[in-house]
Amino acid sequence: MGHLTYLALLAGCLAVTAPLELVLRVRVYARWRRFLVAVLPEFVVFVAWVLYAIAQGHWDYSAARTLGVRLPGGIPVEEVLFFLVVPLCAVLAFEAVRKVTGWTAGDEG
Amino acid sequence: MSYSALAVTAVVAVLVVDLAVLRTRLVTRRVFWATYAIVLVFQLLMNGVLTGLDVVVYDPATLWGPRIAYAPVEDLLFGFAMVTLTLASWAAVNRRANTAARRGRDTDTRRSSTR
Secondary structure (H helix, E strand, O other), rough: OOOHHHHHHHHHHHHHHHHHHHOOOOOOOOHHHHHHHHHHHHHHHHHHHHHHHHHHHHHEEOOOOOOOOOOOEEEEHHHHHHHHHHHHHHHHHHHHHHHHOOOOOOOOO | OHHHHHHHHHHHHHHHHHHHHHHHHHHHHHHHHHHHHHHHHHHHHHHHHHHOOOOOOOOHHHOOOEEOOOOHHHHHHHHHHHHHHHHHHHHHHHHHHHHHHHHHHHOOOOOOOOO
């Protein structure tokens, strides 16, 4: 179970935010291609940051609490998923706040 | 660069991106800060578990020192930069799509894809 700790946290994030799509109908999963375009800068910049941090020894990951699958540069596969899952949750929250409050974000066209 | 210096740089960089590069100006909007407040609560929870269980372990030499819910305060800057860059980019992509859709309607030409 220990090896699944990080992966379980990511799954928990998706589970907690899923009702925003299913109940509030914020249509983020429905616009998945748009999400993938939008997430690209964050993904590239932050994966690069992590690779630098690992190389510099700023931080490291537990072998016991991750799957143990390391991608080139020593980044655990969960950490790569983190930079897709967390932005997805943030966008879901953003659209949920917009929908519930009616506040505008300036991107309505 | 230390983690601390990188984290401060990242916050400044995403503010420049939001205000001057993409001109999405999300940091001037209530909808952004209400979202960030929600995200922050969950970040403290998730980061607390990640650092409390030592899923991620930091080199103290690269940090200022203070921690909130087990996580170094630099993680708050890291999280802010990550969320702000993501939402500014999302808003920029939406704006482009919505503007294209409106122009399509205005000129009575074929409406562009909502994706």
